[in-house]
Amino acid sequence: MLWITLVVAASFFVAFIAMGYFAVQEREEQHGREGAAAPADTPFAKPGKCPLCNAPLRRPATSEEIVFAVEHRIDAELRDIALALHSAPESFGRIFQA
Amino acid sequence: MTAIEKLTEAELFAGLSDEQARTLAGLASRRNAAAGETLFRLGDPADEFYVVRRGRVELTFPLVVMGETKDTRFQSLEAGRTVAWSALVPPYRLTLSARASTEVELLAFERSRVLQVFERHPVVGHVVMSNLSRVVAARLHEVVALWVREVQRNVSQTYR
Numbered sequence: 001m002l003w004i005t006l007v008v009a010a011s012f013f014v015a016f017i018a019m020g021y022f023a024v025q026e027r028e029e030q031h032g033r034e035g036a037a038a039p040a041d042t043p044f045a046k047p048g049k050c051p052l053c054n055a056p057l058r059r060p061a062t063s064e065e066i067v068f069a070v071e072h073r074i075d076a077e078l079r080d081i082a083l084a085l086h087s088a089p090e091s092f093g094r095i096f097q098a
Numbered sequence: 099m100t101a102i103e104k105l106t107e108a109e110l111f112a113g114l115s116d117e118q119a120r121t122l123a124g125l126a127s128r129r130n131a132a133a134g135e136t137l138f139r140l141g142d143p144a145d146e147f148y149v150v151r152r153g154r155v156e157l158t159f160p161l162v163v164m165g166e167t168k169d170t171r172f173q174s175l176e177a178g179r180t181v182a183w184s185a186l187v188p189p190y191r192l193t194l195s196a197r198a199s200t201e202v203e204l205l206a207f208e209r210s211r212v213l214q215v216f217e218r219h220p221v222v223g224h225v226v227m228s229n230l231s232r233v234v235a236a237r238l239h240e241v242v243a244l245w246v247r248e249v250q251r252n253v254s255q256t257y258r
Contacts, residue, residue, distance in 0.1 A: 063163040063164045063166050064168075066163045066164070067161065067168045067170050070170055071171045074170075074171070074172060074173075074244070075171075078173065078244075081239070082240075085239060095243040095246075096246040096250065097250070098247040098248075098251055
């Protein structure tokens with residue numbers, strides 16, 4: 001009877017350890033997925049910075065400043081698109097990623 | 099460097115032999131513009147196209163900002179690039195405006211005379227139109243990518 005009790009207790013112990021191990025592993029995988037998704041959100045995570053070249057931006061006040069900001073953005077986008085167009089085929093999809 | 103060598107370095111005339119380039123060089127007329135000068139306006143009829151020989155040309159589009167229409171730069175083109183290629187594509191209307199951002203020297207080619215050369219020398223026409231399709235495709239890729247990026251930003255901001 002004592003042997004059976006010991007075997008059952010040991011089984012519970014091993015099962016408990018295994019559950020803990022898998023729970024930790026799943027949590028780490030979830031963190032990894034969140035980390036990989038972060039770059040797509042980066043432009044919105046840095047207000048006041050150019051989403052492409054990270055240059056500091058301030059809110060334009062005059063029409064000239066607005067035009068300058070638009071031209072700066074188009075220049076940066078076209079540079080980035082040109083780089084993506086000349087990159088390896090597997091990273092070609094990057095042309096659509098701002 | 100001779101005028102012919104210069105011409106075959108232009109994106110539109112790459113791949114032409116010296117003799118073929120000479121045929122086209124005979125049609126070119128030289129244009130100069132001072133910095134800031136408008137070369138053409140959006141919607142104008144496109145009867146001739148240009149190859150930038152020296153300086154920088156800016157293609158612009160009208161942007162309404164605070165109630166004012168401002169010419170806003172879309173792209174800068176330097177030596178060897180083609181300007182006003184709409185002159186070779188129906189309905190022969192310019193779809194952007196252009197201004198010289200530095201002092202520029204252009205080679206102007208009248209469409210009717212260029213098409214006559216293409217009729218007499220179909221190989222020249224084939225080479226030039228193949229190069230033109232590359233120029234047009236590059237613009238298409240750029241514009242589609244810009245548009246998709248803008249749509250993606252709007253979707254990401256709206257449905258965050």
